[in-house]
Amino acid sequence: MISADQQPDLRRKLRRSKSRARLRGLLLVAPALLLLMVAFVAPIGGMLFNAVANPEFRSAMPRLADYVREWDGQELPGEEGYRLLAEEIGRAYSDKTLPGAAMRLNYEQSGLRSLFMRAGRRADRLEAPYRRSFLELDKDWGSISVWQAMQAASAPFTARYLLQAVDREITWDGEIRLVEPEKRVFVDRFEATFWISFVVTSLCALIGYPMAYAIAAAPPRRARLMLVLLLLPFWTSLLVRTAAWVVLLQRDGIINDALIWIGVVDQPVQLIFNRLGVYIAMTHILLPFMALPLYSVMKGISPNHMRAAASLGAGPISAFWTVYFPQTVPGLGAGCLLVYVLAIGFYITPALVGGSGDQMISYLIANFALGTANWSVASALAIVLLCCVAIFYPFFRRYVGIDRLRLG
Amino acid sequence: MRGEPSRETPLVAFRAVEKTYDGVVNVVERLDLEIERGEFLTLLGPSGSGKTTTLMMLAGFEAPTAGEILLNGRSLARTPPFRRNIGMVFQNYALFPHMTVGDNVAYPLRRRRFPRSEVDTRVRRALDMVRLGGLEQRFPGQLSGGQQQRVALARALVFEPDVVLMDEPLGALDKKLREDMQLEIRHLHQTLGMTVIYVTHDQAEALTMSDRIAVFSDGRIQQIGSPREVYERPVNAFVANFIGENNMLPGVIVTPAEPALSSEGAPQLCTVQLDDGPTVEALANGSRRVGERVAVSIRPERLELAHRPDRRNRIQGRLLEVIYFGDHARLRVRVGAIEVMVKARLDEWRHPECRGERVDLSWATDHGLVLEPAVDGGAAA
Ligand SMILES: Nc1ncnc2c1ncn2[C@@H]1O[C@H](COP(=O)(O)OP(=O)(O)OP(=O)(O)O)[C@@H](O)[C@H]1O
Ligand SMILES: [Mg+2]
Numbered sequence: 001m002i003s004a005d006q007q008p009d010l011r012r013k014l015r016r017s018k019s020r021a022r023l024r025g026l027l028l029v030a031p032a033l034l035l036l037m038v039a040f041v042a043p044i045g046g047m048l049f050n051a052v053a054n055p056e057f058r059s060a061m062p063r064l065a066d067y068v069r070e071w072d073g074q075e076l077p078g079e080e081g082y083r084l085l086a087e088e089i090g091r092a093y094s095d096k097t098l099p100g101a102a103m104r105l106n107y108e109q110s111g112l113r114s115l116f117m118r119a120g121r122r123a124d125r126l127e128a129p130y131r132r133s134f135l136e137l138d139k140d141w142g143s144i145s146v147w148q149a150m151q152a153a154s155a156p157f158t159a160r161y162l163l164q165a166v167d168r169e170i171t172w173d174g175e176i177r178l179v180e181p182e183k184r185v186f187v188d189r190f191e192a193t194f195w196i197s198f199v200v201t202s203l204c205a206l207i208g209y210p211m212a213y214a215i216a217a218a219p220p221r222r223a224r225l226m227l228v229l230l231l232l233p234f235w236t237s238l239l240v241r242t243a244a245w246v247v248l249l250q251r252d253g254i255i256n257d258a259l260i261w262i263g264v265v266d267q268p269v270q271l272i273f274n275r276l277g278v279y280i281a282m283t284h285i286l287l288p289f290m291a292l293p294l295y296s297v298m299k300g301i302s303p304n305h306m307r308a309a310a311s312l313g314a315g316p317i318s319a320f321w322t323v324y325f326p327q328t329v330p331g332l333g334a335g336c337l338l339v340y341v342l343a344i345g346f347y348i349t350p351a352l353v354g355g356s357g358d359q360m361i362s363y364l365i366a367n368f369a370l371g372t373a374n375w376s377v378a379s380a381l382a383i384v385l386l387c388c389v390a391i392f393y394p395f396f397r398r399y400v401g402i403d404r405l406r407l408g
Numbered sequence: 409m410r411g412e413p414s415r416e417t418p419l420v421a422f423r424a425v426e427k428t429y430d431g432v433v434n435v436v437e438r439l440d441l442e443i444e445r446g447e448f449l450t451l452l453g454p455s456g457s458g459k460t461t462t463l464m465m466l467a468g469f470e471a472p473t474a475g476e477i478l479l480n481g482r483s484l485a486r487t488p489p490f491r492r493n494i495g496m497v498f499q500n501y502a503l504f505p506h507m508t509v510g511d512n513v514a515y516p517l518r519r520r521r522f523p524r525s526e527v528d529t530r531v532r533r534a535l536d537m538v539r540l541g542g543l544e545q546r547f548p549g550q551l552s553g554g555q556q557q558r559v560a561l562a563r564a565l566v567f568e569p570d571v572v573l574m575d576e577p578l579g580a581l582d583k584k585l586r587e588d589m590q591l592e593i594r595h596l597h598q599t600l601g602m603t604v605i606y607v608t609h610d611q612a613e614a615l616t617m618s619d620r621i622a623v624f625s626d627g628r629i630q631q632i633g634s635p636r637e638v639y640e641r642p643v644n645a646f647v648a649n650f651i652g653e654n655n656m657l658p659g660v661i662v663t664p665a666e667p668a669l670s671s672e673g674a675p676q677l678c679t680v681q682l683d684d685g686p687t688v689e690a691l692a693n694g695s696r697r698v699g700e701r702v703a704v705s706i707r708p709e710r711l712e713l714a715h716r717p718d719r720r721n722r723i724q725g726r727l728l729e730v731i732y733f734g735d736h737a738r739l740r741v742r743v744g745a746i747e748v749m750v751k752a753r754l755d756e757w758r759h760p761e762c763r764g765e766r767v768d769l770s771w772a773t774d775h776g777l778v779l780e781p782a783v784d785g786g787a788a789a
Contacts, residue, residue: 307469308502310489311573312516312563319490322515326506 044386050379051161057153060101061088065154073151073172076144082130086123093120101153107160108149115140148172161380166190186364186381193361194388196278196350197343201290203283204339205332208290212331215291216298227295230288238285242349245281246272249353277353285349286342290335297331337396341389361385417481418442419603420466420571425475427461427627435461437627439475443571443605448597450606452614453624454650459607462624463573466605468492479570490519495564495572499579501556503548509535509559510544516567534566535559537596554585561593565602575607590617611651615639623647641675643693645779648705655711655748656703657723658683658781664696678778680704684744688721690776703781708738708751710775719770723748727765741767 058065067084071077092098098120106113115138119126126133134141152158152172163169163176167184170176178184215226233241248254249272256268271277301324309319347362361381368378420443427436436458443449451459464470466477468489477484484492495516503512513534517527535541538558548556557577564572574593578586594617597604608614614621615635622632623646631643642648645656660683665676675691680702682688690704716722725743739750750769 302500302502304498304500304502305504307467307489308496308498308504309515310469311467311492311494311496313490313493313519313567314515315488315490318519323504327504 047379047382050375051165051383052157052159052380053376054104054153054155054158056104057101057150058156060092060097064088064150068147068151068154071147071151073148076142077147079129079131081147082134082141083128085134086126086130089116089119090123090126093123104153105149108152109145111140112146112149115146145172161376162383164377165380165384186361189359189361189364190384190388192358193344193385196275196282196358196360197340199279200282200286200343201336201340203279204287204290205336207283208287208294208335209328209332211287212291212294212298215295216301230291233285234288239348241285242281242352245277245284245353249277249280272353274355275358278350278358281349281353282343282346286339289338289342293334293338294328294331297328301327333396337392340392344385344389417478419445419447419480420605421478421481422462422466423476423478425462425465425472425477427458427465427470428473434473435627436465436472439627439629441622441629441632443603445603446601448594448604448606448617448619450608450614450618450621451624452608452611452621452651454609457624458627459609459624460575463496463575463605463607466571467494467496467573493567493569495567495569497557497560497564497572497574497577499576501548501560501577503556503559503563505548507547508544509540509546509548509551512548512559513544513563513566515563520567530566534562537565538562538592553581554589557581557589558592561596565596565600569602571603571605573605573607576609577606578608578610578613586613593617615651621651623650625650641693642705642777642779645703645705645781648777648779653708653749653751655706655708656779656781657685657688657706657743657746657748658701658703659688661696661698661700661702661778662687664698665692675777677773680778682723682744684746685723688723688776689773690721690778691774692778696778701781702778705777705779706771706775708749710771711748711750711769712771713739713750713752713756713767713769715768716770719772721773721776722768722770725767725769727763727767729763739767741769743769 064084067077067081071081089098092101098116102113102116102120105116119134119137119141122137126137131141140146152160159170164179165186167179167187168176169179211230215223215230218226246253250256251268251270253271255271259265259269260267271280305323305327306319309323310316314322344360345362347360347366350358350360351363362385365378365381365385368374368381420441422439422441425436425439426434428434439462451462453459461470465472466484468484468487471485479487479492479494504515507515510531513531514527517530522530531544532541535544538561540555540558540562543551543555548559551559557580560577564574577593578589581589590613593604593606596602606614606617615638618635620632621635621638623630623638625646631638631647633641638647639651642651642654648654649656659680661678662681663679665678675693676695677689678692678696679687679689682704688704692702696702712719723743725741725748728740728742728747731738731740735754737752737754739752741748741750748769750767
C-alpha cells in the first residue's frame, strides 16, 4: 500500500516519465511534421489567403485606395478625387503596376481595363481641372460605377473569388446572386466532378471487392502473382496508361473490333471522348487503391470465422453478410475514401479520354492557375473543393471506422 | 437428453472413412469409430496425426475421400455444414470481433430464427452457465483468453447441438487456467449430458476429461478405451510411450503364456529374459512365441526403490541423476545398456544424491506389460 502523502510524489514521477515518452514521440515524428508543414499546411494556407486576398489595386495605387475607402459611394467624388486619380494612374503607369490593377478592376466591371490603361498612357496630358480632363478622355470616367469598382477593389480582402467559384457574385449593395446563365460554369463542373468520382468509386468497390477476396483466398504463390499483376500498372506513368485506353477504346480500336467480330454490335460504338471513356479509364487506374486496403483487411480475417458461422447454422450468404462483410467495412471505407479523394483530383485522364462535358474541376483549376494565371480563382476553386471533400471525412469516420483500420 | 435415443444406432459413426489432401498419402486411414450419445470422447495424438481432419470431416468442412459418416444413423454426405447441427469450439475461439459477447452467443439462435425473448433468456442462461453473466455488452477483444474461451463454449452450446466438437480449445491458455477450464468443461458435460468430441495432444488433459480416449497416430486409431485402459493396458509401444512416461526393457520370451489356462481376451502371464538382467514375469495381451523379441513396459511410478526380496521382478542399476520435482523426485537409473526412469515419493528417496550408487528396483508382476519392442522409441509426451 502507498500512503496518501506519497501519492503526489508518485504522480510527479508518472508525469515525468510520461513527458519523456511524449518528447521521444515528438522527436520521431518531427521530420514528418516538418514535411507536412512545408508541403501541406503552408500551401493550403497560401491558397486560402490567395482566394480572399485583394492586393492588386491597393499596391498599385495606395493613396487612391485609401481615398476610395473613405468615399461614401453616393455621389461622384469632387475635383480632389480626380486629381488623386490622375497622379496615381500616372505613377502606377510609369512603375508598371498599372496593368495588374487594371486587370483586377476589370473583374469588377468589364471594360475598366482598357479605360485605365488608356488613361495611364495619356497621364502626362491630364491637367487641372482634372475631372474635365478625364471626361474629355472618356465620358465613362463620369460614371459612378467606376468609382464603386475601385472601392470594391481597394478592400484588403474580398469574397468575390469564392463566390465566383460557386457561380455567385455580390452586387454593390451586398446582395449575393447567381451570375448570368452563360457564365455559370463552376457549379456544373463541381457536380460533374463529384458525380464522376462517385460512379468511379462505386465501380471500383464493385470490381475491387471480389478481386481482393480472390487474392486473399488464393494460395500464397498465386496470391503473390495476383498482387504483382494488380500493381503492375503502377510501373508505367498515368499518362501512358490513359493513352493506352485511347488506343484500346477508339472507334477502330481493339475493343470495338472485338465487339463487332463477336457480333454484339455492327457499328463501332463511341467508347471514348465521352463519360463512358472517363469511367472506364479512371476505374482502371484507381482500382488498386480500392483492392489493396480491402485485401489487407480480408487477409486478417481468419477462415475459421466463416467455418464458425457455418457450424452455428449460417448459410453461406447469411455468413457472408453477418460475419465477413462487417469485418471488411473498414477496408472498404478506406478504399472508397482513397479512390474518391483521388478521383476528385483527376484531370489528365478526363482531359484525354473525356468529352467537353466530362472535364473535372481540377482541369479548371489548372487552367486558371497556369493558363490565365488567375491564382485567385484557382485558389478559390481549390478551397471549395477542399471543403466539399472535408465534409465527407466525419461521415467516413463515423460509419466506416477508419480509426479501426489496420494496414498490413 | 433428446427424444428417440435408440440403443442400437450410435449418435455418430465413421464407417471406413479415408481422407487424403494430396492424393498421395491418406491423412486418415480407414477410420471406423462410433460415438455414443452423451459420451465424452477424446482424440489424442501427436501433431499431424489427423485429429483435426477427422473433426473437420464430421463438421462438414472437409469431405471424406472414401467411406461415410453417419449422424443419428443418417449419412451426412449431402448435408452442408450449416445444417448439421454440430457445435464447434475452435482453437483460437473464432469469436466474431465485430459483435458483442451477447451477439456472439445469440448468433446461432438468430440464424435459427428464435423469437427475441427466447434468444434473450437462452443467451443469459448460457452466459451464466459459463460464469460470464453481465458481460453481454463487451466485445471479444476486451476479454481475457479464458473468458473468450468460455464465450466460445457458450456459443457452441447455446443451440443445444447434437454433438459439440472441440479442437484443442485450451491450447492457448496457461497451465493453471487450462486445468480450471478442464474441470469446468467436464462439469458442463456432466450436467448437460451433451456429446463431446474433444481433440488434444495433451495426454494429461485427455486422461482427466474423457470417458473414452482414441489414440491417433498416422491417421489410424491405435487404441480406443477408457483412460484407465489406455494408460494401464496400452496395446502397443506407441500408446505406452505416448501416454504418460514409460520404461521399455528389451528381452526375449522364455515361457509363453498358456492359452488353455486363460480366458478369452484376458492378459496372460509369460516369462521374459531381459537383455540386461534377470528373468521377469509380465502380462501379455496375445500369445507370444518362445524366443520372440519383446519389450517389457513399466510405468516409472510402478518401479519401487526399496529392496523387496518378496518381489519376483527385480533388476539392479546404477544411479545417474536425481531430479527434484517438489512433490516427487525422478531418478535416472542405468540398467545395463538402457536407461530407466523411476518416479519416487520423497519419503522413499531420502538419501542425498549419490551418483553411481547401486539401486535395486522391483515391481509387481501385473504392472509389467509385454509389448513388441519399440522401433523408434516412440514419442514421449
Ligand atoms: N488443408 C490441408 N491441405 C493439405 N494438407 C493438410 C491440410 N490440412 C491438414 N493437412 C495435412 O494433414 C495431416 C493431418 O493434419 P491434421 O490437421 O488433421 O493433424 P492434427 O492431428 O490436427 O495435428 P495438430 O495436433 O498439429 O493439430 C498433416 O500432415 C497436415 O499437413
Ligand atoms: Mg489440429
